[in-house]
Amino acid sequence: MNRIRTVLSLTALLAIVFAGAAVAAPPQSGDPAKGEKLYAAQKCSMCHRIGETGGKMGPELTSVATKRDAAWLRAYLPDPKAVDPKNKMPAAKVTGGDLNDLIAYLLTLKTGK
Numbered sequence: 728m729n730r731i732r733t734v735l736s737l738t739a740l741l742a743i744v745f746a747g748a749a750v751a752a753p754p755q756s757g758d759p760a761k762g763e764k765l766y767a768a769q770k771c772s773m774c775h776r777i778g779e780t781g782g783k784m785g786p787e788l789t790s791v792a793t794k795r796d797a798a799w800l801r802a803y804l805p806d807p808k809a810v811d812p813k814n815k816m817p818a819a820k821v822t823g824g825d826l827n828d829l830i831a832y833l834l835t836l837k838t839g840k
């Protein structure tokens with residue numbers, strides 16, 4: 728009897744943990760492949776390096792996803808000066824679904840290539 732009760736409560740616990748993980752997961756609305764094309768079209772690489780490729784005026788973005796999340800990027804990219812008035816990054820001219828795609832791409836950048 729006790730063993731059944733333990734199994735039941737473990738199952739309940741697992742259900743709660745998984746439900747929590749589903750709520751905490753970031754929304755995956757953007758398309759990273761489209762975002763990578765936007766990154767190239769917007770010339771982000773003029774100033775940013777990913778792996779070995781790109782300029783050095785801005786910080787390296789090789790593992791930017793380990794440092795920044797979707798909410799931060801959404802506030803920052805269209806208006807970097809709103810986050811920090813002394814910021815030297817030019818506003819990204821990307822809006823709506825394109826911004827979702829660009830953010831989705833940046834969130835794939837977790838390690839060096």
Ligand code: HEC
Pocket residue numbers: 766769770771772773774775784785786788791794795800804813814815816817819820829833
């Ligand atoms: C003219 C150069 C330039 C261009 C072009 C540029 N950036 Fe930046 N970016 C910067 C600089 C400089 C900073 C750091 C700003 C500061 O801290 O003052 C920065 C910061 C960032 C950060 C924050 C990184 C961190 O670790 O905090 C992200 C993300 C970013 N840029 C993404 C982009 C994307 C995406 C594009 C293309 C749409 C882009 N940048 C285009 C210069 C540039």
